[in-house]
Amino acid sequence: MALPRPSPRGHSPLRRLLPPLLAATLIGGYTATVVVPALATSPDVVISEVYGGGGNSGAPYLNDFVELYNRGSAAVSLSGWSTQYAASSGTNYLVTALSGTIQPGSKYLVKLGSAGSQGVALPTPDATGTTNMSATAGKVALVTTTTALTCGSNCHATSSVKDFIGYGAANDYETSPAATLSNTTSATRSNPATDTDNNANDFAKVSPTPQNSQSGGGGGSCTGYTTRIRDIQGSAHISPLNGQAVSNVRGVVTAVKSTGFWFQDPCPDTSDATSEGVFVYTSSTPTVSVGQEIAVGGTVSEYRPSGATTANLTTTEITSPSVSVLGTRTVPAATVIGTGGRVPPTTVIDDDATGSVETSGTFDVATDGIDFYESLEGMRVQVNNPVAVGPGNSYNEIPVLGDDGANASVRTNRGGIVLRQTDGNPERLVIDDAILAGSVPTGVNVGDHFSGPAAGVLDYSFANFHLLLTSPITRVDSGLTPQSTTGPGTGQISVATFNVENLDPTDPQSKFDGLAGQIVTNLAAPGIISVEEIQDNDGATNSSVVAADQTWTKLINAISAAGGPTYTYQQINPVDDSDGGEPGGNIRVGLLYRTDIGLTFAAGTPGDSTTAESVSDSGNSADRVNLSYNPGRIDPTNTAFGTSRKPLVGKFSFNSKPLFVIANHWNSKGGDNPLFGRYQPPTLSSETQRSQQAAVVKSFVQSILAIDSQARIVVAGDLNDFTYSAPVQTLDTAGLTDLPATLSDAERYTYVYEGNSQVLDHILLSSSLTGASHSYNVVHVNSEFATQQSDHDPQVVRLTLP
Template sequence: MSTRLATARVLLAPASAAALLLSLVAVPPAAAQESPPAVVVSQVYGGGGNSGALYTHDFVELFHSGSLPVSLDGWSVQYASAAGSTWLVTPLSGSLAPGQHFLVRQAAGAGGSQPLPEPDATGSTAMAAGSGKVALVATTTPLTGTCPAGAAVDFVGYGSGASCFEGSGPAPTLSNPVAAVRLDGGCRDTDDNPADFGTANPPTPRNTATPATPCDGGDPGEPPVTVTCPTSPVPGFDVSTTETYPAHRDLTATAAGATVTGLAVAVNPVPAEGTIAVIDVVPAPGPGGTATGTLAISDDVTAGSYQATVTATATGGEEGTCTAAIEVLPLVPVGAAQGAIADGQTDFTSPLLGQRVAVRAVVTQLTREGNGNRGFFLQERADRTDGDPRSSDGSFVFNGDFTTLRTEAEGPAREQVGNDWPVTVGDEIVLRGQVGQFFGMTQFSGSSSFVWEVTDTGLDIEDTVAVAEIDPPDDAGDSLRYHRRQLGMQLAVPAGSLVVGGRDVFAGTDAEVWAIRGDHPVATRPDPYARRVFRDVHPLDNQPQTGFDDGNGYRFVLGSFGVKGTTGDPDAVLAPAKTFDTITATNRGGVYLSFGKYTVNVVDQLALDTGGPDPAGNAPVPAADRERELSIATYNVENLYDFRDSPSSGCDFAGNPGCFADGESVTPPFDFVPGSDAEHQARLQRMAQQIRLDLHSPDILLAQETEAQDVCRVSPQWTPETGPGLGADRLDCDLTNPGAGNTGTDGRPDSLHELALVIAEQGGPAYDVAADLDSGDLRGITTGYLYRTDRVVLPAADPAHPVLGSDPQVDYPGTPLPFNADVSNPKSLNAALPDDVAETCAGSGPTACDGLNVFSRPAQVAQFRVWRAGIGTSTWTDLYLVDNHLSSGPDNRVRQRTEQAVYNARIADALLAAEPDARILVGGDLNVFPRPDDPYPPGTPIPGIGVGPSDQLRQLYESPLTNLHDALLAGAPAATYSFGFQGQAQTLDHLWTSPSLRAVVVDVHSAKINVDWPADAAGQPPGYGRFGVSDHDPQVVRLAATPTFPAVRALIDHLLATGDLSTPAARTVLALLATAERLQDRGLTTPADTVLAAAVVALQAFARFGLVTPEAAAGLSAEIGLLRSR
């Protein structure tokens, strides 16, 4: 035993080890002093109860290597994680005689098959299996810091991650079945952890009842017989082989002054099958010579961990030993690693999770991701599976950015292919590695897996492994189990399969396409527009009569990792499939789990028949009759960001640091911003075309998800004619000065304003933008309005108005935010969540909240006047619009979204209380389904809240407002959806109307211009022109605007007030109108028309005499003409 420094160990952090060693050279050695009590940590084990562990508990073993008894009263064993500074204390008591061990039992795990011997002390510390720090301390005071120098009697840092240790480095990295053990029976103590500790597999825990093995008080010196056991690069083992593979390793032994005559081995535990023996022993040729032998492991040894103690005997009776930890890794069916999935099972955790195993399988497919990561699928030969249809015969190997996999040093593959095996489709290999799960995906990782043997090459995949046609059941739960039983296996996508959603694209080029089998009853419906998947409660669901039923498990999704792997191109993307396309060629691919979706990553590019029904032809939006109608649209424009770096935002341009407020953050990468101005300009052109050609230039458009940036004004050089040439320069922007100092602000969101200009450049009507930028969220998206300046006026807000004024009468229990008092049109409204709601905001899922206000993107109320014809000279319709973009995720933020609906209902209440006949439309992206649909069907648990339905829009349904979804469903059920999610059509975008507005609704439509079309892929032109520019379909309502007698009388009052109509002329016309109205009410339409014609003649006469302006006479005559019977 080495002489210690006075009372404590020299502990070294990795960065200081070299410097301290140099300093020790320069200091003269101190005189030898009496050693402190010679108790050391002799064994450390943190894998107890883990997968593959023998023992159920972690433990620390102590050993008394000195010559006098020692009391442990008041001492402690303390533990900290590898890089940690928090020390967990286990008090000790009792005494130790020389050579006696002391066992400290710590926390238990869920596994292990054998309890520890009776402990001498018990703690509850859960120790890490691989790396950590253990200190023996002469007090019970917790240590401090990551490396508490000078405070420990003994100290062991184990594993490569340990931040503190004795000597030159930490003791070996351990694992679930492997302990660190002090060498020379606990007597070696050089104050250097890597020199003092080896490993034991299995561990050998000893307590005070174990026979004492005292040291001689000095250095052990050279043993009389030296035996050398084999070593292995496999951590924790000296010999590692694979089940069914024999192993032979060399042994040597020498003795100074004696001749080694024999070698023998004792194995613990004794294998149930097969033998571990020493064979081919050749005695030493004479004194000091070397004897040789072979440690032989037969090919039928039962898989497991063994400890072989090899004893060499010399003439004169001298003996020496060495110990070899032996691993016989189990060779298991892939199905054993995946696990058999029983009917009704919902926990798909691998029964071998965390265990190292070997599997034999064929490489069936390469994969690649858009970020460059590689992988490959393995599947067993069809004649070598476990024969259990409930378990998968395939698996996935994640290989990072590597195209090769390391070979195992002790396996045949090292001689077959060298150090690295190039991943090759058609090779059959024996793979050794740890069974892992990544977000539910059972897989192996190339970083911890090795090729043991290449057993075959050049195999034809479809001739060698089973490739079944994909055929998931209708029930969603059964479908999950179906896909889980195929995880990692190759499935064939049959020709004739039908695409049921436009291609989705994520992170630039990672894409997916949802489809159903072509022979499914849904795919063979008579109405081609009904050949798609609707949510359960939709009347065109596969089981419409049963409401919430099967969850539509028959849909499946195709991914792009296989096409990328086949081509070697990380930017390869699936073909731009649209809803109703037909897959014309059978394809196959491995089943992969990601983000809760089981994806078939097809090997080849999709072959598509694109000649199916045109999605845009599904109940298209009719143009409004501008003489008698007006139209309003709601449109989520999906991240309409420009390519400008706003000085007021930290998260709207590549290279920005992020946006941070109130504990929330938006950090890079900002995948919601365009990659170039050309990309932004192209989106503007396409969206403008949609608004003109598909929405027919609505009078007002409620926009959601436009950028809340306001640093630009319209350039003086811009006109509709010069705009196309100006491009981005159509706006003059201040990209330097943030906040109130910015010189480019005009109160309009720049991207929405630019869209209005592009519409005009394309020959569309002139639009202006109205917005209150207080509706923006942290990320920088907001709601806003486009309105036609040829027909629509935005009145100034009245300070006394019950909503737009300084004292909004919105009856809501939360405290209003300060900007609620702004006098503004439009106007953002928001409030703090009530305390009883805010207190429940927690974590993720249904109880999550986007901050502690009602809205993260406040509701935006606007008042508009829509003139039927000329502004100021025709009848009008006054409207209140409430534009919303509620919190996302129908099954998340349930309480907060419920409050958002409540607040909208209270806004409507406040308007109707002041104006009972107010024409109100509450709309936008509400991010939840209309009744009776619900993210939580009746009886379904809502974590943290209760049971379904969540009925998040209940307060709107119980208000005087009417959801136009029902009218849309009645008129065009196959077109009643606004969003697609995982292959299902669903409605997130809503239009709610007050009674007076509902009375003039002509119809409502959903423009099928985005959801069913392929999303854009980075670096590729749009697949179908203007279609697919957003992920939502706009909703459009047409409203009757035909003049009424009250409306014409109101126009006369307006003309009187403006001086365009004299009082005598007004009296005459009003008298004639009253007569005509009475006649019409009595059904006398012909006499009524005659009177109305007389009123027009009178106006013409008044105009000649200057009693009415020509413009007013023409406008009023037109309105009166429309009062005539039709």
């Protein structure tokens, strides 16, 4: 326990240890009574507000008042004490006797006289007198007796004076007088917990906010609230008071940022369905600070991040606020999300809405993850033993699970969490540094832990619930390392797929070198690679350039420099700006293949960007299927591939056996409703086009199999969809086997998005290849790491051609 610090005047701290007036001292065998010097810096009860305009023209309150506050840690009896008032230069102090006890952190209201009939009644007073104070200038003393002061300009130093304020033109004050007041303003202590012994510094000229011992002003009481925060939040996604004006909404400030602050009711109810915290939007830097108890008025509003037409949920807030500081109070304890607190649902995001959750009429915090987090919106929360299930991103956001994932559903073998058809993983929560810059560590990989609990306030943005940290955490490295795979066995050919993320010659050489190292070292230099997102020679520059020979050459040279074999490539340039992707980039799929392993690209005329590939029967039993073009594009003018990449088919020969490889990059999932969006279940609008694309590719595969049922076909690439999705299931019905679907749940992912490990990239095999010896795996080298060469993991299959 800290020793009491001296007052600014250098007075002894004994006042903290002795009665306020006298101490008994043994001197030469007899007891002498010694007067203890006055100490205006009170360790407990102080004057917190003075108002003298009661009843006057324009006055907000009918009576004058003096308000007290106990800034100490123990209750103080006021019996035998008084408040006393004198005119600005007077010596005749008027006494109002006090009684009762003031609790620590509580207010005490002394009702005084009235000069007229204007204004509303004060809250129920704790003591009453008849003194009429000046609205503009005067002196008020808190005295530990009821004996009237008779001093002139030095009353503040009298031994019985506990606290003192002189305002306006007063001739007595602590260090400097408080401001001149008016009928509409009071002298209010800016921070009731602080007494600097300087009236000018301690008191602000503001609108009066009288509080009594039942008001909760800065202390333990929970009465006197006009509207509770939980009334504003309600048990729904939209406030029942949306658009309405509210006043005297009280709580304790829990966090502050540049455009507003959060505050929370220190006296929660027993319902889990209603949040006790809310955001106050000030539009500019707030003047409040954490730990202040405040009363807020304003308009309840629902703010939808990123605009009103998006699928984001809204956050409830109070706008155009008026804020009064009532005192200070202990910040409410954080609600633990997880073991020992409120455990979130682990599979269901929402299962009872059919459309907008804002109008569904259902709200189930026990089973629906989206309702669970809504019921904590704006509150202080804490996640114990957080573990990262996604890498940190450039926005300083990290998706985590609490309790080291103990309550989570299916985890990956490397520390992530798997997205499944019936499990959106609502236990995920994103931590970020929107309140406290630098609070989120950098370089975080999947499986990493942290130095302590993640604590802050719960918010919603960018289609996810975010825990905005109010104290920093540091990374504890889990030691995750990139995987490597083996090369093909004797007589085998390895086929891989790899999305290289908008690769073009303007990228730094380090990216080419990094990709090359992964191809050579981690993938063991596959024989054939379906490559997605190769861009044209000037990258994102929106010119008429569509050729990508420089991109391919730079990658091939980097592979050689990394100790790899010589590769060459096959591709077809797209029509300028017709295949989607980064504007100007002209991304396309292509086939990268080795020239040193008995692998050849079959003879044939290359196709062009708009001519459709077709197949015919050669009549040769050993090589039945001919392509009209090699390589060729599959139905490139079909509307299914509008503003999207066109599939490319190439025919190879390995050990004199034909092998067809179809490279794909289907349209993205952009435009789909988010998992934690307002529309439940989420509308997957982009799936329609992928289903059309799947139907086209299925038809082409079937045209080959119609000629040769034992044709060796590999369909590979970034299909931008899951193993259980309708588009991928369409390919399955073509007689293909989707290899990711053959993996265990804990291995089934090629991409990590918002903490969900999921499959977007696929290799599918025709029945002749699955019937022969083969081995397959996803090689996790990118998606789990903060430092990536691409946002996708490659995968490879080693095939024995039957």
